Amino acid sequence: MYALLAIGFSLIFGVARIVNIAHTAFYMLAAYCFYTLLAKTGLGFLLSGLISVGGVTAFSVLCYRLVIEPVREHEAAVLIATIALALIFQELMLFTFGGHFLGIPSTLEGAVRLLGVSIPYQRLLILAVAAAMLIIVWYVLYRTRLGLAIRATANDLEVANLMGMNVHRVAMATVALSVSLAAVAGVVVAPVFVVDPFMWLAPLVTMLAIVVLGGLGSLKGSLIGALIIGYVEAITVFAVPAGAYLKGAVALLIMVVVLLARPEGLFGVAFEEER
């Protein structure tokens, strides 16, 4: 889940220089959408999941056109606008569903025991879906014309513009791709976690730690950063059981240390450099 969220966040930052704080709020919207379709309309897991991902992705494009694009030239304004969007989504969910904690049945029931550790099938499904999504993203980025345009824009926006690329359209496509990853994460994770209006906050913090560790704008860095932070969180719980609540703080500490010691992260580009 962390990898899907972090890669999406990194992608949109790398291409469009948009720090999308609302990224995990879209993940929350997808989880609510999935819950509603599954519990209220009786559609199956697959159909509910596809509609949720499609609907939230389309909605993100609308948000981009109406809220982000008009202020895109001003980074601070974009940051504030995305924070506002996230809070609006949170309050809308609170208004619509109340503060109830909602649960979704597992897509796959049961568990397998590996090396003495019980792993529910739902977790393995998340792993499989995450792997499939990462392969799809890799394919789109490195084997399609859209991917070429995205990478060119990420490399140098001005030159891409001068070469005749419609950079606004590329940015919009990147927003869609990035939010679709968040939406997939929301759909596959909803049956494991609890759906509530504040569920976007905790992953936001972890996701920021991951992208800083991996390097802002680096997809490879996001993937490796997600693995590192995930392990660090688990190790924190095992090493300091009474301090399990500190796992988020440990992730943030890593973020601060990386910012101080190596601001470009593991695989990112130094801030001082002009791309």
Added chain:
Amino acid sequence: MLRSFTVGLAALAFAAVGNSGAHAQTIKIAILGPMAFVQGENHWAGAEMARDEINKAGGITVGGKRMQVELIRADTNEMTSVPDATNAVERVITRDKADFLIGGFRSEAVLAMQEVAMDYKKIFLGAGAAHSKLGANVEANYDRYKYWFRYTPTKDTDLARTLFAVMGSIAQQVRTELKTDAPKVALLAEKAVWTEGLIAAAQKNLPAMKMEVAGLWQPSATATDVTAELSAIDRSGAHIVFTMLSGPVGIVVGRQMGERNMKAVAWGINVEGQKDEFWKAAAGKAQFVATLDTYAEVEMTPKTIPFVRAFKQRYNKAPTYNAATYDAIMFLRANIEQVGSLDADRLVAAMEKAEHVGTGSIVTFDKRHDLVWAVGKTAGIAVQWQDGQKVPFWPPNVKGMKPFKLPAR
């Protein structure tokens, strides 16, 4: 122009008379709670039932005059903002002219709300917060805080007494069924102020009760994944997981224990586990999760079963302890009718001496205006989730209780 002015003046005068008349005819009770959350919903639902019952019977008799009850719904939004909670109290007192205040949930917010209520010398019946300081304030500065009474739940240290009483009975069952002398107990407490005293008490009391503490795990109250914690608890060989959870992590714990097919049984405080929605929220995986609770269809008092049934019929779900706003209003009515006045000081004096048989407890107050703790009176009940049903099992001598079950090994 003159005619319009005269008509306007007459309308204003009529409105003023109408308002004062309405105010004089009603007793205004503000129900304070996080209305977007289950706690607030129960605050309001319990109060609605009391209001309808009283008004249908003709109202409250105050010095020979019948007065209707008018509720003011005040959303404190205390889950996300303590200032919103104090603003809500200020508003219902100054703008809505509330005569009495009932409700509150989060101790942090209720401590702040208590200050505002005491500034205005308004009687405030707590129906949600457990922190000892609320009652300690009364003892430390009686003249200022005497208008505060904690109607439900018992204070945190008394909650611990109940928890250990039930723990003793579960441990005995573990000893018998699993043939072990010293059951192992894993402490799983969210990181919050209210759990600190309970953790210290558990670490001290459990060895004295011939139980072994297998370790302490403290996830965040909003943790969405406790896989690592549960893996470690599994490896510790714990027979009982002593839960101290008020946040959504309670659902995650119940669900993931079920998914992992854990052999340890969960007992303690799991606020989410008290709600009817818990089983569904935990995707039907929270088998054998047990928690302290207040309401079930058992004869805690002669009023318990009729109230729970009426509540279920009206709201399609069972009440949580916050629905004791019903009892708080009935308690207020009894004292107002006895005193024959709405005067706060006279009512405080009467309430300090009163005993009230409510729907979930039999209430008397100590010098801190906290409930006097007693099993079968104010200690509450214990329930366990069994096949989608919340089954009451403690205190065992109360009519309607059923057996506690351990997971099959």
